[in-house]
Amino acid sequence: MKVLVCIKSVPAVAGRITLTPDARAIDTKHLGFAIGPHEECAVEEAVRLIEAHGGEAVVLTLGPSTALEQLRDALALGVARAIHLVTDGQEWDPESTTAAIVEAIRADEAASGPFDLVLVGNEAGDSADYQVGVRIGRALGRPVVTAIKGLSVADGRARCEQEASGGRDVFELPLPAVVGVLEGINLPRFPSVPGRLRAKSKPVEASEPARPAQRLELQRLVVPQGAAKQAVVLGHGPDAAPAVVEVLSNLGVL
Amino acid sequence: MPTILVLATTADGAVDDISLQALTFGRRLATGGPVHALVVAGEPGAEGTPAEATAAGFGAYGAAQVHLARHPAFETFAPDAVAAVLADLAGRVAADAVVGPGTEAGNTVLARAAARDGQPFAANCIAATLGSPAQVTRQRWGGTLQEEAALHGDRAYVSVAPHAVAAEALDGSSAAVDAFTPDIADADLVVRVVDRVAAAASGISLAEAKVVVSGGRGVGSTDGFKPIEELASLLGAAVGCSRAVTISGWRSHVDQVGQTGTKIAPNLYIAAGISGATQHMAGAKGAKKILAINKDAEAPIMSAADYAVIGDLHQIVPAISAEIRRARGA
Numbered sequence: 001m002k003v004l005v006c007i008k009s010v011p012a013v014a015g016r017i018t019l020t021p022d023a024r025a026i027d028t029k030h031l032g033f034a035i036g037p038h039e040e041c042a043v044e045e046a047v048r049l050i051e052a053h054g055g056e057a058v059v060l061t062l063g064p065s066t067a068l069e070q071l072r073d074a075l076a077l078g079v080a081r082a083i084h085l086v087t088d089g090q091e092w093d094p095e096s097t098t099a100a101i102v103e104a105i106r107a108d109e110a111a112s113g114p115f116d117l118v119l120v121g122n123e124a125g126d127s128a129d130y131q132v133g134v135r136i137g138r139a140l141g142r143p144v145v146t147a148i149k150g151l152s153v154a155d156g157r158a159r160c161e162q163e164a165s166g167g168r169d170v171f172e173l174p175l176p177a178v179v180g181v182l183e184g185i186n187l188p189r190f191p192s193v194p195g196r197l198r199a200k201s202k203p204v205e206a207s208e209p210a211r212p213a214q215r216l217e218l219q220r221l222v223v224p225q226g227a228a229k230q231a232v233v234l235g236h237g238p239d240a241a242p243a244v245v246e247v248l249s250n251l252g253v254l
Numbered sequence: 255m256p257t258i259l260v261l262a263t264t265a266d267g268a269v270d271d272i273s274l275q276a277l278t279f280g281r282r283l284a285t286g287g288p289v290h291a292l293v294v295a296g297e298p299g300a301e302g303t304p305a306e307a308t309a310a311g312f313g314a315y316g317a318a319q320v321h322l323a324r325h326p327a328f329e330t331f332a333p334d335a336v337a338a339v340l341a342d343l344a345g346r347v348a349a350d351a352v353v354g355p356g357t358e359a360g361n362t363v364l365a366r367a368a369a370r371d372g373q374p375f376a377a378n379c380i381a382a383t384l385g386s387p388a389q390v391t392r393q394r395w396g397g398t399l400q401e402e403a404a405l406h407g408d409r410a411y412v413s414v415a416p417h418a419v420a421a422e423a424l425d426g427s428s429a430a431v432d433a434f435t436p437d438i439a440d441a442d443l444v445v446r447v448v449d450r451v452a453a454a455a456s457g458i459s460l461a462e463a464k465v466v467v468s469g470g471r472g473v474g475s476t477d478g479f480k481p482i483e484e485l486a487s488l489l490g491a492a493v494g495c496s497r498a499v500t501i502s503g504w505r506s507h508v509d510q511v512g513q514t515g516t517k518i519a520p521n522l523y524i525a526a527g528i529s530g531a532t533q534h535m536a537g538a539k540g541a542k543k544i545l546a547i548n549k550d551a552e553a554p555i556m557s558a559a560d561y562a563v564i565g566d567l568h569q570i571v572p573a574i575s576a577e578i579r580r581a582r583g584a
Binding site for chain 2: 026038093126127144161162165169170173214215216220226235244
């Protein structure tokens with residue numbers, strides 16, 4: 001089978017977020033980048049599907065030139081090749097992101113056959129738009145499910161499981177289909193050193209799509225000013241236990 | 255004055271609070287204009303299907319007209335079918351905005367309806383004003399960051415971040431209920447729930463626990479969680495962990511508290527060996543009180559915590575358990 005996994009390179013934010021002077025992006029001068037958490041699991045899922053069924057996994061991203069590093073990360077895990085839609089670093093809204101991805105899918109399918117599955121993260125780790133997968137499915141006329149935590153493929157159908165109160169809801173889709181994956185569907189492997197070396201020579205097809213007018217137009221980012229607290233230090237080491245128990249008692253949780 | 259259509263979801267046949275929040279948000283967006291609500295339901299009497307009285311319940315929160323779409327297909331979740339009815343109704347009532355709950359189900363239905371309608375969609379908004387263009391403020395990074403954006407379209411599709419507004423009834427408000435049977439194309443029933451697998455009952459639910467005890471990278475191993483489990487058991491608490499723990503394979507993702515894990519809202523959150531990364535705190539900000547146990551007095555969690563103990567969790571956590579036993583006279 002042929003599986004496409006779409007990823008987004010997002011800043012690896014830790015404690016505090018600092019913005020650029022124009023407040024349109026996170027200041028990444030001192031940050032690394034990573035594949036979004038849901039997409040990391042989507043990559044693992046794509047690799048597992050190919051290990052089980054044979055075929056080819058392809059990774060795609062729309063992002064700046066530095067996102068090549070995240071494509072290489074996916075290639076190191078067993079993905080065969082990459083498609084890089086290179087941007088100038090400005091954000092793309094969900095509709096223009098979808099349009100660029102759909103065009104790339106159509107071009108790839110014309111050249112090397114249809115994808116049975118397109119995997120996306122349920123929502124981007126940074127912008128959390130909750131819609132690119134749905135829009136890809138709509139544009140291609142393929143069924144889409146979101147929030148998926150269990151996936152298996154047999155007889156041209158995908159069985160997709162979603163957490164629900166008291167259990168899991170099951171969808172069964174005919175292929176080709178689009179699946180939005182949630183973190184927790186699997187435990188992603190770490191890349192091996194030989195995997196990293198092989199990734200360097202795997203093909204990456206780069207192109208520069210034009211960014212259309214944005215209909216969800218980012219104007220400004222704001223870091224909400226939460227009430228900055230300073231924790232009351234109850235003590236140091238195990239000697240603090242009686243003070244902790246007093247607090248637990250006062251909070252009524254003992 | 256604008257016309258607003260609200261997607262109202264129900265849980266087990268009853269009004270859910272998250273939809274009442276969306277309705278309250280929609281009503282404020284309407285600034286006195288007409289507010290419509292769409293409720294989808296299976297056949298009357300089918301298990302889990304809301305009654306007309308339930309639909310009418312949305313009236314008390316400001317919906318003047320509740321459209322109750324009854325169809326056997328709605329006895330299980332069929333997001334494209336709901337989206338088809340929603341987008342069609344938005345056209346029929348000439349809605350200026352379509353609003354719904356920012357849940358997984360709400361977001362997927364609104365995204366589908368917006369895609370069918372050829373309109374932009376802004377997920378997880380905490381504020382909005384209509385106009386040309388509409389303006390929204392929405393959550394990113396699990397609420398750690400906010401985005402102000404313009405929504406350029408003919409109709410604004412907006413989902414409301416859970417708990418961004420409190421549900422507020424409107425005095426003297428009631429709704430007319432218009433029950434109808436929509437036509438649903440077979441193509442819109444390809445994606446639907448065909449089965450439900452019951453989960454094995456598993457202790458205290460993280461999302462609903464009154465006390466949560468979590469461990470992070472500082473716990474160091476799967477076995478390192480034993481003292482954490484012991485303390486949780488003494489407090490009747492659920493055990494949680496950070497993403498560093500799940501990606502290391504020490505605990506299952508089911509236990510993960512965070513932006514991509516479970517969002518918790520306990521009375522007390524005890525976080526041991528957790529630095530307080532953005533990803534984690536996005537899931538813990540519902541906690542009323544936080545006690546941090548960490549060897550680093552400068553860790554980011556110290557500016558989110560109410561109480562702290564500085565030192566090695568491997569010594570401190572068992573000492574707290576021992577002290578609880580002593581206090582209880584056991």
